[in-house]
Amino acid sequence: MIDTIEKEDNIISEEEAAQYDRQIRLWGLDAQKRLRGSRVLLVGLRGLGAEVAKNLILAGVKGLTLLDHEQVTEESRRAQFLIPVDANGQNQAQASLERAQLLNPMVEVKADTDTVESKPDDFFFQFDAVCLTRCSKDLMVRVDQLCASRNIKVFCGDVYGYHGYMFSDLGQEHHYVEEKPKVVKGSSEANDGPEAKKPKVDPNETTMVKKTIGFCSLKEALEVDWTNEKAKSNLKRIPVDYFLLQGVTA
Numbered sequence: 670m671i672d673t674i675e676k677e678d679n680i681i682s683e684e685e686a687a688q689y690d691r692q693i694r695l696w697g698l699d700a701q702k703r704l705r706g707s708r709v710l711l712v713g714l715r716g717l718g719a720e721v722a723k724n725l726i727l728a729g730v731k732g733l734t735l736l737d738h739e740q741v742t743e744e745s746r747r748a749q750f751l752i753p754v755d756a757n758g759q760n761q762a763q764a765s766l767e768r769a770q771l772l773n774p775m776v777e778v779k780a781d782t783d784t785v786e787s788k789p790d791d792f793f794f795q796f797d798a799v800c801l802t803r804c805s806k807d808l809m810v811r812v813d814q815l816c817a818s819r820n821i822k823v824f825c826g827d828v829y830g831y832h833g834y835m836f837s838d839l840g841q842e843h844h845y846v847e848e849k850p851k852v853v854k855g856s857s858e859a860n861d862g863p864e865a866k867k868p869k870v871d872p873n874e875t876t877m878v879k880k881t882i883g884f885c886s887l888k889e890a891l892e893v894d895w896t897n898e899k900a901k902s903n904l905k906r907i908p909v910d911y912f913l914l915q916g917v918t919a
Contacts, residue, residue: 681705685775689729701729708732708795712785713802714739714761717828719749721800722769725776732777734796735769737762738784790815798822806891806918813838813887825887827918834914838884846877891915 681702686693693701707730711722714737725733739745741759746752751765762780770778785801786808793799793815801809801824809825816823817838826835851874893900 685729688775692728704729706731707797708734709798709800710734710736710793710796711800711802712736712804713827714749714751714765715745715803716748717826717833718802719751719765721802722751722765723772726769726772726778729773730776732779733769734779734781735762735765736781736783736785737765738782785812793821794819796821798824801825802827804918806915809836809918810888810891817886823887829913829917832910832913834910836887836890838886839882841883842881843884844879844881846879848875849878850874851876
């Protein structure tokens with residue numbers, strides 16, 4: 670039985686271990702501990718923002734700040750499920766707070782009614798990850814550059830009818846693990862034929878392989894020179910939504 674599990678001042682209690690049992694079985698205790706120690710900023714509480722908030726709260730982050738300066742309208746209320754039916758005219762972040770908190774009382778959920786544009790640079794440094802929805806291109810580039818200087822993860826996204834986009838910047842050196850089938854060593858008595866030289870895989874046993882990947886900044890992703898021959902050769906593989914994004918986030 671787990672009473673408490675502690676690492677780097679992050680404690681998972683017996684109650685939390687029971688609540689997050691399925692998640693711990695899925696992605697492991699270490700991953701759940703990192704989630705439990707993470708503070709996240711979410712900007713924008715329309716449809717996509719509400720879905721992101723729900724998933725983060727249920728996953729069990731330490732704290733989530735909902736930032737939105739807009740007031741609830743009939744349209745915005747119908748676009749998401751956290752705002753009560755009688756909340757028209759209220760601030761969207763505050764109106765979403767109660768139902769968001771009820772999803773998981775173990776997560777500290779806060780509402781911020783300021784505009785994200787008014788926030789000073791050091792405001793973003795208190796978070797481990799920043800999720801931006803309904804933001805302009807210039808604002809997303811600014812926040813991404815700020816967060817990159819402190820190795821803070823950044824996720825941007827929005828939905829426009831049948832179109833949408835998502836961008837992530839997890840840093841120049843993002844470490845992760847990938848589950849792979851375990852390679853079984855061949856017998857010393859095996860033949861020297863072609864089949865003997867092929868690596869054998871045990872489908873019933875896996876191993877975790879550590880990997881590192883680098884992410885480009887949002888500024889780099891949006892400022893590709895499409896007159897460059899190398900870029901032009903990749904043009905057919907680029908979704909049309911990439912170019913639509915340039916216009917709708919201007």
